[in-house]
Amino acid sequence: MTVQSFAATDDVAEILAAFRRDGAVVIRDLAPPALVDAVAAELRPAFDSEGTRSQSDFNGYKTLRVSAILAHSRHSADLIAHPRIMAIADAILLPHCINYRIGSCTGIEILPGEEPQRLHRDDGIYPIRMPGMEWQISSNWALDDFTLENGGTHVVLGSHLWKDVNRPPTHADSVQATMSRGSVLLYMGSLWHGGGANRSNRPRMGLVNTYSLGWLRQEENHYLAIPREIADGYPENVRRLMGYQGHGRLLGWWPDNPDRY
Ligand SMILES: O=C(O)CCC(=O)C(=O)O
Numbered sequence: 166m167t168v169q170s171f172a173a174t175d176d177v178a179e180i181l182a183a184f185r186r187d188g189a190v191v192i193r194d195l196a197p198p199a200l201v202d203a204v205a206a207e208l209r210p211a212f213d214s215e216g217t218r219s220q221s222d223f224n225g226y227k228t229l230r231v232s233a234i235l236a237h238s239r240h241s242a243d244l245i246a247h248p249r250i251m252a253i254a255d256a257i258l259l260p261h262c263i264n265y266r267i268g269s270c271t272g273i274e275i276l277p278g279e280e281p282q283r284l285h286r287d288d289g290i291y292p293i294r295m296p297g298m299e300w301q302i303s304s305n306w307a308l309d310d311f312t313l314e315n316g317g318t319h320v321v322l323g324s325h326l327w328k329d330v331n332r333p334p335t336h337a338d339s340v341q342a343t344m345s346r347g348s349v350l351l352y353m354g355s356l357w358h359g360g361g362a363n364r365s366n367r368p369r370m371g372l373v374n375t376y377s378l379g380w381l382r383q384e385e386n387h388y389l390a391i392p393r394e395i396a397d398g399y400p401e402n403v404r405r406l407m408g409y410q411g412h413g414r415l416l417g418w419w420p421d422n423p424d425r426y
Pocket residue numbers: 273282287305316317318319358359360361371373
């Protein structure tokens with residue numbers, strides 16, 4: 166088994182059918198090289214200055230990580246709010262909420278010598294599961310080619326449908342997503358997965374953006390992570406994704422909420 170991959174122009178309905186069935190899909194070459202170059206260049210100084218700060222048993226000790234992505238990289242908004250990703254997030258999440266927002270955005274550079282990450286579900290941050298309802302989806306943009314050798318993400322296809330959500334799989338149950346720079350791997354919040362070992366001699370950079378139901382607490386606190394003057398400089402759709410909106414009229418309101426009355 167491999168992760169089913171689609172051309173950037175393929176029908177969203179076909180992509181969604183595979184995504185719902187397998188819990189993960191790749192869309193090839195969705196971002197143009199110039200956009201990937203711009204995001205990678207904007208994130209480079211942050212990787213170099215603060216990339217080791219979040220090293221841990223889970224994140225690895227030969228992996229650099231950067232958060233507050235929209236504070237570091239203006240061009241990242243074109244990946245985060247990419248219309249194709251929005252169309253897929255709309256279909257998976259909007260049946261269960263009025264609007265959704267970014268859960269977290271994380272640059273992940275897996276360096277040579279890194280070991281495989283522990284398999285996990287990204288929605289494990291929320292203490293309950295409801296079968297048939299995804300709390301979030303994740304998009305993992307390849308800012309370098311993802312290969313079997315350099316840490317292409319492991320995914321356990323179909324595991325989002327497992328009834329026993331706490332049954333941890335092993336790496337033998339997984340396949341690795343390989344994809345060219347500019348492609349994106351999508352996985353359900355409930356799908357077991359993990360970053361791969363980097364046995365190559367070059368780093369593997371990815372940008373993982375998650376989108377969660379609008380009535381959930383966002384994983385990354387965007388009000389504190391992104392300075393307000395930077396947040397205000399983004400277009401409305403991006404500001405809304407950051408959390409600058411209510412969930413309808415009753416949740417997350419403030420006096421000037423334009424959607425309130
Ligand atoms: O780097 C990757 O490919 C995946 C990382 C991941 O799944 C995570 O840290 O939650």
